[in-house]
Amino acid sequence: MENSMKITNLFGKFTRRSYLAMMSGLVVSCLVAPANAADDNPYGLLDTDSIMVGTMSDAKPYAFVTADGTFSGFDVEFFQNIAKRLGFEKDQVTFVGQDFAALIPSVVNGRFDVAVGAIGTTAQRQKVADFTDGYLAGFLSVLSSDESLSTIEALDDKRLGIVQGTLQDDYAQKHFPKAQLVRFPDNNSAVAALNNGMVDAHFLDFEAAKQFGKNYPGLKVMQNFASFDAPAGFVVRKGNSRLLDALNEKIHEAMQDGTWKELHSKWFPGSPMPKQYLPQN
Incomplete structure (x- = not known):
């Protein structure tokens, strides 16, 4: 009986120690997993290796489809430049054309990471989605x-x-x-x-x-x-501050180093350029 009691007590201590260790491990793993997930997908994208972009196919010179089926235009090239600054090559940015009225809802519903296409920033639209700083007026x-x-x-x-x-x-x-x-x-x-x-x-x-x-x-x-x-901005899902902040940072970089000015001259020759979008010396 005494030996049985000792065995029981030892087993009880062992199981309690094991249980505490197991729970401690679970807590640590729960704390680490989201951090790793954030590291793997720092911008909260639908796919960690690409950016899904909703745009228009007939809004030249902003966004349109060329004869060979590729997307082009000021907004398309400007966003590709911004995406490259975030670490995404051209083939990692996928553009999908659709009606203008469906662009913002498609971001809200999780079909696209971003909507691009001279989309004006209004108070009504900001109720359902977030907009980057303006880049066109x-x-x-x-x-x-x-x-x-x-x-x-x-x-x-x-x-x-x-x-x-x-x-x-x-x-x-x-x-x-x-x-x-x-x-x-x-x-x-x-x-x-x-x-x-x-x-x-x-x-x-x-x-x-x-x-x-x-x-x-x-x-x-x-x-x-x-x-x-109501200057145009890129549209992102409401609350995705990581992507919004990153896009804003790169937009201003592109303005400051003259990239925005170069693309504007290419696509809108002779049109006035707002001073706030030009390099500040």
Whole structure:
């Protein structure tokens, strides 16, 4: 009996010691695992080895698909440069084109890490997603073949095309209350409707309007409206501060070393450059 008691006590001590050691190991492993996970995926990406980017395929010169099926444009090249500064090569950045109105929801829903494509920063959009510091500001334009549409009043009762969910959509609702707004998923379909007489004009970004004017000589920019209150930024999932902070740091690096200026001159020749985006000596 005494031997049995000793064996039982020894077994009890052993099991308690083992249990404490086991629990201690679990606590340590729980503390270490998230740190390792953060090290492996420091920017909270969907895939640690690549960046999934939502953009547009018809918004030249910002983001568009070339004849060989590759994405190009100011926003595309600028983001590729920023991604390289973060350690991602060109083939590690995947661009996927879709309608503008779906870009921010797709980031929110976890389809993309980032949305890119001259996306203006507004208070309403910031309620559902985070935006980097601004990197573009410009003008909005009325594109038409009707030269009489040179004033705001001339737009009254006219069918004005806009891309749904864009800054132009918001602007037109506020400033052209008597115009008949006709919404489209993208610029191509809106310009096609303009050429077919389904709308009287299309309201879009100035740079894109210039490009459509080159492609269709009958269309001209009738009037411009300054829009510097909602600069374009890259969109990331709300709360992903690691990626947001990293992008902001690299955006300002690219501005300071002249990369932004070089790309702007390439894609927007002759267009004004905001001083805050230029190297500060």
